[in-house]
Amino acid sequence: MDYGLLSSIIHAILVASTPLVFAGLGALIQERAGVLNLGIEGLMIVGALAGFATALAGYPLLMSVLAAALAGALLASIFAVLVLRLYANPVATGLALTLFGLGLAALAGSQYVGQAAPQVDTWAIPVLHHLPVIGHALFSHDPLVYLSILMAFVIWWFLKKSRAGLILRAVGENHTSAHALGFSVRGIRFLAITSGGALAAIGGSYLTLVQTPLFVEGMTAGRGWIALALVVFASWRPFRVIAGAYLFGSVTILQLHSQAFGISIPAQWLSMLPYIVTIVALVLISARGEKGLAAPGSLGKIFRVSR
C-alpha cells in the first residue's frame, strides 16, 4: 500500500465530509428541539454564496464564516416565523426555503461565477503534523475542519450537560409538557432554528471557501438532503453525526478513486449507498423503537398555544 496515497485519501475524506458535519449538526440541533427543517439545502447554498462573496471582498476567513452564519440565521428566521408564528406546515415551508435559497443564490451569485476565492491557510497542529501518514491526513487541515469537530463537542456538551440543553430536549420530546412547565416553546425553537440555520450555512460556505474555491449555482448538489439523512442515521447524536459524515465522505472519495482501486462498477451504485444505508438505518431505528434511539417525540408536529 502506498502510504502517501492513503494519507492524501484520508485528508480528502475529511475535506469532503466537513460540510456534512456542519450541516448535519445544524439539522440535529433543530430536530432535537422538535423542528424538522427540510430547508437545509437552501441554507447551505446561501451560506456558500455569502461566505464566498465576503472572501472575494478581501475579508479574512473568520469574517467570511461569520457572514455565512448570519445569512443562514436570517434565512432560517423566515422559516421560524412561518412555522412558529403562522403555524405553517413545516414540511412545505422547509421545501419552500430550499427552493428560495437555491433560486436566491443563483440570482445573486451569477455575478461571482468564474471567480476564485483566496486560498485558506492550513493550520498544521504543532508536533502532531510531523507524524508519518496520519500527520498529513488528520493534523494538517484548515481551521474549519477542527471547528466542525469542536462544534460536535460543544453541541454534545450543550445537549447532555447544560440546563438549556435539557430544556431544548424537553421541548423536542414533548412540547405540550414543556409548555405546561412554563418554558417558551416558540422562543427555544426560534433559537434552535436560527443557530441550526447558521451551522448549515457554515457547512455550505466550506464548499466555496475551501473545497472548490468557486461558486456555481446548485453546487450544494443535494448535500442538504444528505445532512438530513445523516441525522437519522446518527439517531440524533452529535458524535454519530461526525462518524456518519465521514462515512458518507468516504463513499464520495472512494467513488473518485474507484478506478485506481480497480473497482469497475458504475460510480452511481456507490452514490446510492448513503441513501440506501439511511433508509435501512431509519427502518432499524423505527422498528426497534428503543429508548434514546428514537426520534424526538414532537419532531415535525405543529405547536399551538392553547388558551
Next chain:
Amino acid sequence: MIFVEARAVTRWYHEWIAVLIALILTVATASALLASLGLDPVSSLHRIFIRPLNSVYGVSELLAKATPLITIGVALALGFRAGVWNIGAEGQLVMGGLCGGAVALAFWGVDGFWVMPLILLGGTLGGLVWGAIPAFLKVRFNANEILVSLMLTYVAILMLSVMVHGPLRDPAGFNFPESRLFHDAATLPKLFSAGRGHLGFVFALMFAVLGTWVVKRWHLGFEMRVTGLSPTAAKFAGYSRDRTVWMALLIGGAVSGFAGVVEVTGNIGQLVPNISPSYGFTAIIVAFLARLHPLAVIPAGLLVALSYLAGEAAQLSLGIPAASTQVFQGLLLFFLLGTSLLVNYRIRFGRIG
C-alpha cells in the same frame, strides 16, 4: 397588541382570498427583487411572464410543462389531505419514466395499438412500486415516509443515470448517455403544430376531474380527508390508518409514475439522464396553491408552469439565470403558507380577551 383569533364561520371564499393575497405579495416581492437588480419591474415582468404566451408555440410549451405538474399535483393533493407526506413524487416520476422508457425500448420498432398502453402501464407500475416502498416501511416499521420517499428520489435519479449510461444507451449514439429515440408507436401525439404540448395534458385534465370525484363522492376520499383532519376521529370511526397510508402513497406513486412515462413519451421522446426539472417537488407547490382541491390544481399547475417559462425567458431576455425562477416559486410557497392562517383565523388588534 396583534393576535389571531379563530374565525367563528369560515366561508369558501376565504381560502381564495388568502391565495390572491399570496399571489399579490409574491409579485410585489419579485418586483422589488428585480428593481434591486436595476431592472424595471413592470417591463421585466411583462417580458418574462406575458410575452412567452404570445404565440401558439408559447401556449403549447406551457401545456407541456403544466402536464406533469397537474398530474402529480392532483395525486399529492389527495395524499396531503390524508396527512401522508409523500415528498418523493420526483423519484416516483423518474422511476415511471425509466420503467416506461425501458418498455418502449424493449418494443422498439414494434407497431400496434397495444404498444402505447403497455408503455404507460409499465411506467405507472414503476412509480407504484417506488411509492409502495415508503408505504410498506411506514406501515410495517413506522419509518418516516418523508425521509424514505425523499431518499428514494435520489436512488431513482441515480438508477436512471446508471441505465442511460449503460444498458439503455443508444448503441449508435457515440457513447452519449442517451437512449435511442422512441419510435412513433411509442410517442404520444402532439396537440399543436408548434411547441411540445402533447396528449398528456388531456390525461392531466382527466386526472383532475377524477381526483375531484374521489374527494367528493368516494368513501375512500372521505376516509382520507377525515384521517388527515383528525386522526382521532378517524380511529373512532374505525378507519384504518394503515389503509390510508397505503392508498395515499400508492396513488401518489402510480400517478407520478404515469406522469413520468408521459413526460418521456410525450415531451422528451427518449431517455436522458435528467428527465425532470424537479416537477415532482414543484408539484407540491401546485397542490398547496390549489389548496388541495383537485380541480383547482389545473389553474395552479398552469401558473407554476408559467414560472418555468418565465425562468427561461428571464435567462434569454434579461440575462438572469433560469434557476432564479426558484426564487419566485419559493416566495409563492412562503406566502401561500403564511396566508393560509387567514383562512381559519383572523387578525385582531387590541387586547386579548
